[in-house]
Amino acid sequence: xxxxxxxxxxxxxxxxxxxxxxxxxxxxxxxxxxxxxxxxxxxxxxxxxxxxxxxxxxxxxxxxxxxxxxxxxxxxxxxxxxxxxxxxxxxxxxxxxxxxxxxxxxxxxxxxxxxxxxxxxxxxxxxxxxxxxxxxxxxxxxxxxxxxxxxxxxxxxxxxxxxxxxxxxxxxxxxxxxxxxxxxxxxxxxxxxxxxxxxxxxxxxxxxxxxxxxxxxxxxxxxxxxxxxxxxxxxxxxxxxxxxxxxxxxxxxxxxxxxxxxxxxxxxxxxxxxxxxxxxxxxxxxxxxxxxxxxxxxxxxx
Amino acid sequence: xxxxxxxxxxxxxxxxxxxxxxxxxxxxxxxxxxxxxxxxxxxxxxxxxxxxxxxxxxxxxxxxxxxxxxxxxxxxxxxxxxxxxxxxxxxxxxxxxxxxxxxxxxxxxxxxxxxxxxxxxxxxxxxxxxxxxxxxxxxxxxxxxxxxxxxxxxxxxxxxxxxxxxxxxxxxxxxxxxxxxxxxxxxxxxxxxxxxxxxxxxxxxxxxxxxxxxxxxxxxxxxxxxxxxxxxxxxxxxxxxxxxxxxxxxxxxxxxxxxxxxxxxxxxxxxxxxxxxxxxxxxxxxxxxxxxxxxxxxxxxxxxxxxxxxxxxxxxxxxxxxxxxxxxxxxxxxxxxxxxxxxxxxxxxxxxxxxxxxxxxxxxxxxxxxxxxxxxxxxxxxxxxxxxxxxxxxxxxxxxxxxxxxxxxxxxxxxxxxxxxxxxxxxxxxxxxxxxxxxxxxxxxxxxxxxxxxxxxxxxxxxxxxxxxxxxxxxxxxxxxxxxxxxxxxxxxxxxxxxxxxxxxxxxxxxxxxxxxx
Numbered sequence: 069x070x071x072x073x074x075x076x077x078x079x080x081x082x083x084x085x086x087x088x089x090x091x092x093x094x095x096x097x098x099x100x101x102x103x104x105x106x107x108x109x110x111x112x113x114x115x116x117x118x119x120x121x122x123x124x125x126x127x128x129x130x131x132x133x134x135x136x137x138x139x140x141x142x143x144x145x146x147x148x149x150x151x152x153x154x155x156x157x158x159x160x161x162x163x164x165x166x167x168x169x170x171x172x173x174x175x176x177x178x179x180x181x182x183x184x185x186x187x188x189x190x191x192x193x194x195x196x197x198x199x200x201x202x203x204x205x206x207x208x209x210x211x212x213x214x215x216x217x218x219x220x221x222x223x224x225x226x227x228x229x230x231x232x233x234x235x236x237x238x239x240x241x242x243x244x245x246x247x248x249x250x251x252x253x254x255x256x257x258x259x260x261x262x263x264x265x266x267x268x269x270x271x272x273x274x275x276x277x278x279x280x281x282x283x284x285x286x287x288x289x290x291x292x293x294x295x296x297x298x299x300x301x302x303x304x305x306x307x308x309x310x311x312x313x314x315x316x317x318x319x320x321x322x323x324x325x326x327x328x329x330x331x332x333x334x335x336x337x338x339x340x341x342x343x344x345x346x347x348x349x350x351x352x353x354x355x356x357x358x359x360x361x362x363x364x365x366x367x368x369x370x
Numbered sequence: 371x372x373x374x375x376x377x378x379x380x381x382x383x384x385x386x387x388x389x390x391x392x393x394x395x396x397x398x399x400x401x402x403x404x405x406x407x408x409x410x411x412x413x414x415x416x417x418x419x420x421x422x423x424x425x426x427x428x429x430x431x432x433x434x435x436x437x438x439x440x441x442x443x444x445x446x447x448x449x450x451x452x453x454x455x456x457x458x459x460x461x462x463x464x465x466x467x468x469x470x471x472x473x474x475x476x477x478x479x480x481x482x483x484x485x486x487x488x489x490x491x492x493x494x495x496x497x498x499x500x501x502x503x504x505x506x507x508x509x510x511x512x513x514x515x516x517x518x519x520x521x522x523x524x525x526x527x528x529x530x531x532x533x534x535x536x537x538x539x540x541x542x543x544x545x546x547x548x549x550x551x552x553x554x555x556x557x558x559x560x561x562x563x564x565x566x567x568x569x570x571x572x573x574x575x576x577x578x579x580x581x582x583x584x585x586x587x588x589x590x591x592x593x594x595x596x597x598x599x600x601x602x603x604x605x606x607x608x609x610x611x612x613x614x615x616x617x618x619x620x621x622x623x624x625x626x627x628x629x630x631x632x633x634x635x636x637x638x639x640x641x642x643x644x645x646x647x648x649x650x651x652x653x654x655x656x657x658x659x660x661x662x663x664x665x666x667x668x669x670x671x672x673x674x675x676x677x678x679x680x681x682x683x684x685x686x687x688x689x690x691x692x693x694x695x696x697x698x699x700x701x702x703x704x705x706x707x708x709x710x711x712x713x714x715x716x717x718x719x720x721x722x723x724x725x726x727x728x729x730x731x732x733x734x735x736x737x738x739x740x741x742x743x744x745x746x747x748x749x750x751x752x753x754x755x756x757x758x759x760x761x762x763x764x765x766x767x768x769x770x771x772x773x774x775x776x777x778x779x780x781x782x783x784x785x786x787x788x789x790x791x792x793x794x795x796x797x798x799x800x801x802x803x804x805x806x807x808x809x810x811x812x813x814x815x816x817x818x819x820x821x822x823x824x825x826x827x828x829x830x831x832x833x834x835x836x837x838x839x840x841x842x843x844x845x846x847x848x849x850x851x852x853x854x855x856x857x858x859x860x861x862x863x864x865x866x867x868x869x870x871x872x873x874x875x876x877x878x879x880x881x882x883x884x885x886x887x888x
Binding site for chain 2: 111113114115116117131135136137151190199203205220222225226244274313314315316320323325327328329331333334335336344
């Protein structure tokens with residue numbers, strides 16, 4: 069018997085209601101603004117608006133591709149995203165497994181709560197803390213380095229340090245919070261599997277490798293596909309705040325460039341064109357990863 | 371497995387949304403502050419129905435004015451400046467605050483611009499020609515005082531008039547003296563150690579070396595504006611770093627870094643950094659770090675805004691700062707940038723429904739009477755006349771209190787400022803700097819001629835390219851990451867970053883400006 073749509077909505081209204089805020093968020097802040105991408109094909113006049121600005125076709129895309137800085141900025145973005153992915157993605161998995169294996173529950177709960185805290189710092193606060201700590205004249209980190217007899221390092225003015233600082237602070241801030249999803253996955257593993265493994269003579273390490281990790285593989289794959297898009301979509305704030313003329317060679321990424329040109333410089337069309345091209349690349353990446361994961365394993369986003 | 375998979379997908383989606391929401395918070399202050407401004411402005415409107423409003427006043431009006439949001443003088447709806455505006459013009463003002471450098475762009479694109487906006491010349495360049503601001507030159511008949519002001523201030527006139535004759539903003543005048551960068555030093559430390567005040571960069575270097583010997587953990591020479599400080603160092607080497615009108619040939623635009631003196635300047639800075647006479651984090655130093663160095667005897671010569679001399683002196687318990695003539699780096703005359711000009715100006719939104727009130731407001735603040743009231747306040751209320759001289763009430767202890775208490779000399783509250791009001795609160799012993807600084811003005815201002823909309827659009831990415839390249843490379847030269855032997859190569863590389871394109875465009879603009887003023 070096929071139930072009417074109305075009946076199904078009525079029956080699931082609580083769940084639908086739960087979904088509503090998320091849906092609204094995506095609709096308002098991600099789908100509605102998407103129509104703005106038409107300005108990338110116009111000479112957008114901020115004041116005349118979308119309806120009265122002249123169309124110029126692919127002019128802004130050509131402009132970006134012919135800009136000698138473009139390659140550097142794309143490279144910086146990809147490298148930063150890739151390193152972030154390589155170093156920051158496995159960190160919450162490892163930490164979650166460690167939490168899971170910890171037998172002293174009180175201590176575990178304490179450490180877990182503390183590890184969530186940095187997540188709630190805004191990146192503005194985090195960046196000013198870093199600027200203070202890393203200062204070669206007054207910062208504690210450099211004082212420690214000096215007390216060991218080394219020369220202070222000018223962390224924030226050196227392009228070679230930017231990625232390290234960015235990713236290390238990201239791991240420090242995000243890892244604790246990132247464990248939540250994996251801990252939930254770990255909690256769902258059937259305890260009988262551990263009993264069976266012990267019967268077969270598996271030690272703690274073998275149990276981790278053969279029961280724990282396979283148990284959370286679906287969660288890992290889903291998170292993996294989702295973080296692929298993060299390789300290109302790097303948030304603007306931190307890179308902007310710790311970037312300066314000294315480390316610009318590595319710190320200038322697409323979002324900071326778009327901010328300078330688009331919002332400060334008023335080149336909305338040009339900035340939109342850059343963002344749209346990258347959005348397309350990101351979508352392609354996510355699609356390919358998903359397809360690959362569907363081929364290889366049984367888990368995929370869609 | 372299938373259902374498990376969906377559970378994960380859902381959990382992940384929720385987590386992403388949560389983090390998405392929190393990262394979105396960054397945009398919120400703009401919205402919330404403007405709504406709080408709404409609330410406070412209606413409160414001020416209720417209060418300011420002043421009895422002195424006589425029948426001669428024009429009919430009441432309301433204006434939304436876009437102003438700065440400075441934490442050193444947090445805007446208040448009950449500031450005296452707004453009350454006086456109401457009393458004189460019968461206009462209720464509601465402040466809309468800028469929360470960041472992008473606020474104006476967002477206000478313009480939102481389609482709901484405040485009626486009157488505080489704008490910088492480059493904002494006008496960007497948005498004026500797009501039609502965001504009203505062409506004020508068409509309305510001069512309604513603003514006789516503005517017209518008279520512009521006629522008597524040809525330098526302001528030349529900065530506000532666009533290549534096609536439009537006037538999209540009126541730049542303020544009068545308070546620029548208070549916002550110039552100057553050199554100052556610890557005269558007590560110099561005296562104590564029998565050191566001569568340096569007159570050249572060579573002497574600055576020697577004296578810094580000596581100070582470093584006496585105070586080994588100090589960085590004798592300190593500045594906190596990173597590379598922008600080159601704008602102040604430049605004139606002592608007879609240049610500005612980027613484009614300006616060449617004083618040797620005023621018909622030509624000059625790019626300062628190409629001048630051999632620029633290399634000398636960078637060489638000096640490199641030497642100072644190498645020998646730790648400048649802190650290694652000179653590029654990223656903030657105001658807090660600067661005050662820390664200055665107040666703990668860790669820096670002795672510095673470059674900062676002129677008002678900081680007095681502010682720091684009141685914080686230094688034993689020690690004293692004094693204005694210092696700029697040291698000569700090249701040429702034979704000591705120079706500071708040509709100061710005295712203001713950056714902020716006022717524009718009227720072309721979408722404003724209260725345009726007549728906006729013109730009335732502009733006309734008032736650029737009138738002699740408006741200048742007097744918006745600079746001094748009113749007799750009996752803010753000042754008394756003693757022996758024929760005006761004296762501010764005792765609740766104004768230092769000049770900055772004018773801003774904090776009454777909003778005097780804050781963006782959009784005046785057009786034409788009487789700087790004597792400010793000076794009257796500067797302690798007599800601190801007035802020396804204000805008297806001395808104008809003696810060292812560089813012959814030309816650090817400004818560029820106005821571009822047409824098309825020219826500006828064509829340069830938007832080139833300017834960024836050139837700026838990014840030179841700031842990055844000059845930083846490397848100063849930090850010693852690139853040897854100065856490669857300076858000539860660097861100058862050649864500028865060409866690859868659109869130097870010629872930018873130069874030609876500004877040269878065209880300058881030629882046009884000169885032809886128009888003939």
